Amino acid sequence: MPLKVANNLTELIGNTPVVLIPSLSRLTDCEIYLKCENLNPGGSIKDRAALQMVLDALEEGKLKKGMTIVEGTAGNTGIGLAIVAKAFGLGLLAVMPSDQAKEKERMIALHGGELKLVEACAFSNPNHFYHTARRIAEENPREFWWVNQFENLSNFKAHYSRTGPEIFEQMQGQLDCLVASAGTGGTIAGSSVYLKEKIPNIKVFLVDPEGSGMCSYIHTGKFEKTGSSLTEGIGIMRLVANFQKAKIDDAFTLSDQDVVMISQYVRDQDGIVLGSSSALNVAGALKVAVCHGPKKRILTFNCDLGERSYSKLYNSDYLKTRHLDITLTDVQPLIAKYSEDQKPKIAKPTQPTPSYH
Numbered sequence: 001m002p003l004k005v006a007n008n009l010t011e012l013i014g015n016t017p018v019v020l021i022p023s024l025s026r027l028t029d030c031e032i033y034l035k036c037e038n039l040n041p042g043g044s045i046k047d048r049a050a051l052q053m054v055l056d057a058l059e060e061g062k063l064k065k066g067m068t069i070v071e072g073t074a075g076n077t078g079i080g081l082a083i084v085a086k087a088f089g090l091g092l093l094a095v096m097p098s099d100q101a102k103e104k105e106r107m108i109a110l111h112g113g114e115l116k117l118v119e120a121c122a123f124s125n126p127n128h129f130y131h132t133a134r135r136i137a138e139e140n141p142r143e144f145w146w147v148n149q150f151e152n153l154s155n156f157k158a159h160y161s162r163t164g165p166e167i168f169e170q171m172q173g174q175l176d177c178l179v180a181s182a183g184t185g186g187t188i189a190g191s192s193v194y195l196k197e198k199i200p201n202i203k204v205f206l207v208d209p210e211g212s213g214m215c216s217y218i219h220t221g222k223f224e225k226t227g228s229s230l231t232e233g234i235g236i237m238r239l240v241a242n243f244q245k246a247k248i249d250d251a252f253t254l255s256d257q258d259v260v261m262i263s264q265y266v267r268d269q270d271g272i273v274l275g276s277s278s279a280l281n282v283a284g285a286l287k288v289a290v291c292h293g294p295k296k297r298i299l300t301f302n303c304d305l306g307e308r309s310y311s312k313l314y315n316s317d318y319l320k321t322r323h324l325d326i327t328l329t330d331v332q333p334l335i336a337k338y339s340e341d342q343k344p345k346i347a348k349p350t351q352p353t354p355s356y357h
């Protein structure tokens with residue numbers, strides 16, 4: 001295809017490449033692929049949703065020239081929105097919890113977005129970043145338009161109309177499994193619905209971090225969690241409209257220790273520096289390869305730039321505070337653990353076994 005010139009940064013959103021992860025593919029006799037969403041202009045997959053949500057709001061007249069976009073964000077949506085806002089002559093106010101990586105705060109500011117930091121707190125707290133953003137728009141609806149990425153189905157549309165079709169084309173229709181974590185669920189929902197229409201036999205897996213209730217929701221219909229995670233932008237404890245649309249065959253939770261291990265392994269072996277949610281995705285893809293391989297073609301997402309995880313995932317002092325071991329660099333025990341998980345558990349007999357001696 002001839003190389004073209006883009007008229008502004010938003011035209012560079014999407015059409016991201018796909019790359020094989022050679023090391024893990026060799027180890028599992030599968031083909032494990034990464035869709036490089038880190039190569040979007042804002043450095044993350046959230047550029048796609050940001051663009052679609054703003055385009056639809058402009059078209060529907062909810063968002064007009066001179067207004068300011070307001071959104072609660074863990075950071076990546078804020079960066080995407082800052083780029084899109086600039087391209088359309090709009091303002092952006094990003095409301096972020098103060099415990100997210102400083103790298104993302106800096107990028108929102110560099111792209112001209114205004115930042116409002118709030119203390120990280122439970123969703124039930126009215127000061128939660130989500131409620132703060134909503135309140136700002138409710139109090140001044142002429143000035144602000146609230147994006148609401150969790151319930152706004154333009155987010156789903158971004159992935160149904162573009163991410164899914166791109167994957168189908170790049171994989172030439174040959175894909176056995178899709179693996180993804182979820183924040184709003186826009187990515188897994190839009191991609192899974194599109195790909196299942198095109199490849200009815202494809203299996204879709206949700207990989208959840210500790211501290212998130214999505215996996216338990218898939219299995220039991222209830223949001224329950226254990227622990228917490230260093231990953232950012234993923235995991236949730238309530239059912240939102242975007243996630244609700246996802247077509248998921250199975251879900252599992254993986255630990256931060258797996259995230260740390262796999263990020264080091266893939267960096268050392270393949271030169272790919274993953275962010276924390278992407279490392280969880282890749283660990284998930286490895287587990288699917290171990291449990292459903294060999295000879296499967298599996299795709300997951302490289303959600304954002306690895307340097308956005310520099311102060312946490314790649315900071316040994318921080319990892320120590322979370323009791324994570326950076327010396328575990330051999331992937332074989334992880335593979336053995338994943339293959340053990342797959343074996344049917346032997347049910348304990350409810351009655352004592354009679355003995356006949």
Ligand SMILES: Cc1ncc(COP(=O)(O)O)c(C=O)c1O
Pocket residue numbers: 044045046074076077181182183184185186187188232233234275277278303304
């Ligand atoms: C780094 C990262 N990975 C994954 C996701 C999840 O994407 P989605 O909201 O489409 O579920 C997000 C969302 O903010 C994110 O920031």
